[in-house]
Amino acid sequence: SRPGAAMAASPGALRRAGNEEFRRGQYGPAAALYTRALAVLEASGEAAAEERSVLLANRAACHLKDGACRLCVADCSGALELVPFGIKPLLRRAAAYEALESYRLAYVDYKTVLQVDCTVQAAHDGVNRMTKALLEKDGVNWRQKLPPIPTVPVSAQTRWSVPSAAAPGANTPLATAPRGEAGENVPWGRAWSPVAQTDQTAAGTERARTLKEEGNELVKKGNHKKAVEKYSQSLQLSQECATYTNRALCYLTLKQYKEAAQDCTEALRLDPKNVKALYRRAQALKELKDYKSSIADINSLLKTEPKNTAALRLLQELNRA
Secondary structure (H helix, E strand, C coil): CCCCHHHCCCHHHHHHHHHHHHHCCCHHHHHHHHHHHHHHHHHCCCCCHHHHHHHHHHHHHHHHHCCCHHHHHHHHHHHHHHCCCCHHHHHHHHHHHHHCCCHHHHHHHHHHHHHHCCCCHHHHHHHHHHHHHHHHHHCCCHHHHCCCCCCCCHHHHHHCCCCCCCCCCCCCHHHHCCCCCCCCCCCCCHHHCCCCCHHHHHHHHHHHHHHHHHHHHHHHCCCHHHHHHHHHHHHHHCCCHHHHHHHHHHHHHCCCHHHHHHHHHHHHHHCCCCHHHHHHHHHHHHHCCCHHHHHHHHHHHHHHCCCCHHHHHHHHHHHHC
16 A cells, blocks of 8 residues: 555545534535545445445535525435435435525425435425415416426335334434444434424423514514524524524614515425515515515515505605605
8 A cells, every 4th residue: 555545534534524523514615525435435435335425425415505406406416326215315405406496406306305205304394395386477277387206216215214223212313324324414404494303392392482472572672683582592493483583673673675575485484375474574675775676575465455554655765766
């Protein structure tokens, strides 16, 4: 072997270092470590498909966190070519497609995950969101415009099945990862994370609700900046429409119009006809001088509530602008 070859970090060590950076929220450095691990594997000429697939899926998670959705899609597709029907790359690619508003492709990936493992809550939620979005976009015949959904072979389903040693009744999606991947792999992307235990989920939801209520109290006291912090903490635990619209209201008060519009968009992804989200986004877009989009939001709102006086007043202002 080459002198000094032993000094080079092994792919496994680089991957663990990448996971550590990822946990600390350092997504750029984590992605760089995964890239180095892939290069080491390639240089050694090893055909370690499973290991390369995991590294690509991990790097995809970094891209997703950094909002580089197209890079995330590319890495997930690479991971799936090496090891077809991997839950994590499918979920991450679906999330990236969703962010890119490629709802049909996201729908197909979420549906594929459910064929592999029907207990993954993130995929059920994703299918529901995509169904709403596609119904709105393509009308009642939206299914006819979908690309074909791949049929997952039984072998792939059993490969992902939970080992019988798992606690009965425990819903542990991470145990469904292929051997050598569980535990050591990057955690699920936050917004789409199926938490291992139901009680953990319940505790998280409860904590999210408390934080939201603390935010509401701060709004009543006029402390919008502090309220934003509480709502942000709440949203890390549970993506709730009302929390987004509440935070959007704070951003409007703080004249952070871009952030307000983004929060309303998130709220509308969860509930496409939400009146508060439409109204507040229209307000934010008006301040950003995007009058056309603002009017479109008000018109959508008036379809649901034709007599909404605040909306009618805003529409008059917009028509004068």
